[in-house]
Amino acid sequence: MSESIYYFLQQIANGLTIGSTYALIAIGYTMVYGIIGMINFAHGEVYMIGTYVAFIALAGLSMLGIDNPFLLIGIALAVSIVVASAYGFSIERVAYRPLRSSKRLIALISAIGMSIFLQNYIRLAQGSRDIAMPSMIKGGFLFGSPEGSHIMISYMQVIIMVTTVLCMVGLTLFITRSRMGRACRACAQDIGMTNLLGINSNNVIAVTFIIGASLAAVAGMLLGLYYGVVNPYIGFIAGLKAFTAAVLGGIGSIPGAMLGGLILGVSESLTGGYLTAEYKDVVAFSLLILILLFMPQGILGKPEVEKI
Amino acid sequence: MKSIVKKTLIGMSVSAALMGTSLAQADIKIALAGPVSGPVAQYGDMQFIGAEMAIEQINKKGGVNGEKLVGIKYDDACDPKQAVAVANKIVNDDIKFVVGHLCSSSTQPATDIYEDEGIVMVTAASTNPDITLQGYQLIFRTIGLDSLQGPVAGRFVADSIKPKRMAVIHDKQQYGEGIATAVKKTVEESGVDVVMFEGITAGDKDFSALVAKLKRNNVDFVYYGGYHPELGLILRQSAELGLDAQFMGPEGVGNKDISAIAGEASEGLLVTLPPSFELDPKNKGLVDAFEKKNQDPSGPFVMPAYAAVQVMADSMKATGSTDAEEVAEYMHKASFTTPIGDVKYDEKGDLTSFNFVVYNWHADGTKSPAK
Structure with a gap:
């Protein structure tokens, strides 16, 4: 293979890594939109909180003398999922449920308020500086000749991609096979009718928020380990990118969120690799505008039918 | 009707009382503007501990012209928008001397305001050359240029x-x-x-x-x-x-x-x-003072911030005035002995020499x- 193919594949691998995490966060936006038709702008902050909790758990566990990296990561992941889910559940209970019957704009403002509140609360509790964490998993796979052209994929990148695939498969099984998953799909179709048929839609909505928050916590933990830093502001830009991914793929559609995340990640990485890193956000968001102009429902979204 | 009159009277007396307090303060206030929060707050700390140490030591030796210096922190988070808000706040708080800002992108928009409002500003950290290219009279630095x-x-x-x-x-x-x-x-x-x-x-x-x-x-x-x-x-x-x-x-x-x-x-x-000023034997006493307070004197902006306060205080002493323009005029002419070495300014307000x-x-x- 020639050098330029190796380079292309390297950039694709980098793009898929970052795209996977966008997809994980985007699920939270798209599921909530699919069911209650509102955009949960506080979702990026749940991702940020997930990273903080994972860091705190990792630091605490290593102080207790646990040094097996897989055990450490496993426990920290569990703690982070539980705490982030509690946040996801509480956000819905406190900021959205009381407003559910009011206009959409009011819930949206409540979401933005929640986002600002969480960001500043973490800033006060944890300080505004970057908190760093040494890399726990070093090294990677090398394809090609180490001296000449090659592709280098770090173990951490592999872990990110594999975990994302596992989460996506798990989520798809849950939505298509389980009772609760069926209830979720029913709520997405017609929430009033679902209530009439004896399904408690409040529970379904709470479960949706918990799933979204858990996946955001997984993304937070993975990216925290990959980059090794966290600060209270990471939720904003990550949330914006994930929201873009959700819209790109078709908001409300779960496979769409996955696809949108990957497209966004790869397009950013290719722009950084072939044009210049300065323009990667420009290209990513131009892509979004183009897709919205020509396919307003997104790539995999269904055209909105006005319900009478 | 009566109650409205009463409220107005109360309001007036309260605002009069507030004005009274601001007039009654005889201390010389120095604004310390820099990032208290945000991703580069540790540089802000360097600047604050340096400036506060200078204020403390000058006050210990009797202050300036019989008055005490008071340092007041303002947080610009190294954000240009917030820096402008901070600069306006400093103007409203009637402060005439500023140490800061830290990031060049924050210092730049703030300098216009200080120059127009007659406030002397000395930055201990902003190294972008454009900042002093506007022909300002009141803007100085105690650090070299990019x-x-x-x-x-x-x-x-x-x-x-x-x-x-x-x-x-x-x-x-x-x-x-x-x-x-x-x-x-x-x-x-x-x-x-x-x-x-x-x-x-x-x-x-x-x-x-x-x-x-x-x-x-x-x-x-x-x-x-x-x-x-x-x-x-x-x-x-x-x-x-x-x-x-x-x-x-x-x-x-x-x-x-x-x-x-x-x-x-x-x-x-x-x-x-900047060279490690803390290793200079002349600064031994000052380094000990920092270490006694458990502060790290080795940050690159600690000593420049100390020097910034000192240069302003020395000029106030020499002119016997706290008038911004008089102090600035003296700063342009005189030379000062500070922990960062001998300080002398050119007409732009830049140091005539500084090593990296x-x-x-x-x-x-x-x-x-x-x-």
Whole structure:
């Protein structure tokens, strides 16, 4: 293979890594939109909180003398999922449920308020500086000749991609096979009718928020380990990118969120690799505008039918 | 009707009382403007501990013209928008002397306000040359310029490193891009091949595309113009993705946090910094005073901030006045002995001489002079 193919594949691998995490966060936006038709702008902050909790758990566990990296990561992941889910559940209970019957704009403002509140609360509790964490998993796979052209994929990148695939498969099984998953799909179709048929839609909505928050916590933990830093502001830009991914793929559609995340990640990485890193956000968001102009429902979204 | 009159009277007496207190304060207030919060707050700390130490020591010796100095912190978070708000607040609080701001991009918009409102400003950290190019009378610094720092770094690269394929990366901000451009110009004059000159987005976390590109271009030396949060991640991701290149950065990357972020990957990073004033035997007493308070005097902006307060205080003493214009006029003419050496200003408000030195950074957050 020639050098330029190796380079292309390297950039694709980098793009898929970052795209996977966008997809994980985007699920939270798209599921909530699919069911209650509102955009949960506080979702990026749940991702940020997930990273903080994972860091705190990792630091605490290593102080207790646990040094097996897989055990450490496993426990920290569990703690982070539980705490982030509690946040996801509480956000819905406190900021959205009381407003559910009011206009959409009011819930949206409540979401933005929640986002600002969480960001500043973490800033006060944890300080505004970057908190760093040494890399726990070093090294990677090398394809090609180490001296000449090659592709280098770090173990951490592999872990990110594999975990994302596992989460996506798990989520798809849950939505298509389980009772609760069926209830979720029913709520997405017609929430009033679902209530009439004896399904408690409040529970379904709470479960949706918990799933979204858990996946955001997984993304937070993975990216925290990959980059090794966290600060209270990471939720904003990550949330914006994930929201873009959700819209790109078709908001409300779960496979769409996955696809949108990957497209966004790869397009950013290719722009950084072939044009210049300065323009990667420009290209990513131009892509979004183009897709919205020509396919307003997104790539995999269904055209909105006005319900009478 | 009666109650309205009553309320108005109360309101008037309250505002009169408030005005009374602001007039009654005889202390000389100095605003300390810099980042208390935000990603580069540790540089703010350096500036604050240096300025506060100077204020404390001057007050201990009887203050200025019989009055005490009072330092008041203002948080601009190194955000240009917030810096303007802070500058307006300082104007409203009727303060005539400012130490700050820290980041060049914050200092720049604030200088206009200070110059127009008759406030003397001394920055201990902003190194962008544009800040003093506007013909201001009241704006000074106690630190060198990127146009000095860039050539020091560039000459070091051209003479001692002699890279074959060099890349210059910056964060597109006033400070980072300014210094990166100066470095590029200097090395190209010496015949070094700069194969990449590229900007990144400050606050970004993923640099894998950039690292892959550096690898592809067989870059063996990278100069980064910007601050430590981004360079730390670039170093870390370069090590993970197997990029074998030497990195160098300006004083904006030289603090302990870069070692926390990049870990082992920060070993051997080259950094241009102001000289280690804390190692100067003349500053022994001052260093002891910092250590007694458990503060670290080795940050690059600690002594410049001390000097900033001292220069203003000395000028107030010499002129016997707290009038901003008189003090500034004296600062332009006189020369001062400070912990950063002898300070003398040119007509722009820049130091007539200031050295930058190249250091080797270590993974434990310490530094040693580079050969």
